[in-house]
Amino acid sequence: MTTEFDLDPHHVRLLTLAAEAWDRGQQAREIIDSDGMTYTDRFGCPKPRPEVAIERDSRIGFARLLRELALDGVDGPEAPRAPRTADYGSRR
Template identity: 45%
Template sequence: MTANPKHLTLPARRLYDAVLELYELAEHDRAVLVKSLEAWDRSEEARELIAADGLLVTSRLGELKAHPAIAIERDSRHAFLAGLKQLGLDYEPTPAQARTAAARKARWSA
């Protein structure tokens, strides 16, 4: 097994190892996995900032505005999930999850 990237957080390195145990990835796919996990780490870092500072921050004019880390968290989470999907690692929902998602969609689209 290829050594995991040391710059990733411990949870990201564990996920890297777990994916490589289950899947045989080509070198370019391992690079996509690393970039996806970097995005996950960035998302978690932004989430921690939001948890510490709150959803709103005060601007230099004294107005409340959304914490800038909210966009970082959202964009990084999207990049992580897109990377997993590109690698074919997105999961197939269980029948119960599929029913729940279908019910939620039907409820809000009516």
């Protein structure tokens, strides 16, 4: 990446954080694949494994960091997003 793009030091840090988020998500995915998405608590109720939240949070972080870097030629986060729908805020 550093040979193909002219990255400032803060961009290298963002790229490092994105790679770490990806790795963390993959670690969680491996545990989910081997142990399943849920476990049974002491009362016999199924509960989501903590790795499910770790994987979700890692994906979100990875996507946000990539958007912040804008390495694929797409405008950065200051670019306009799709407008909100008329029912935004009234959803339940």
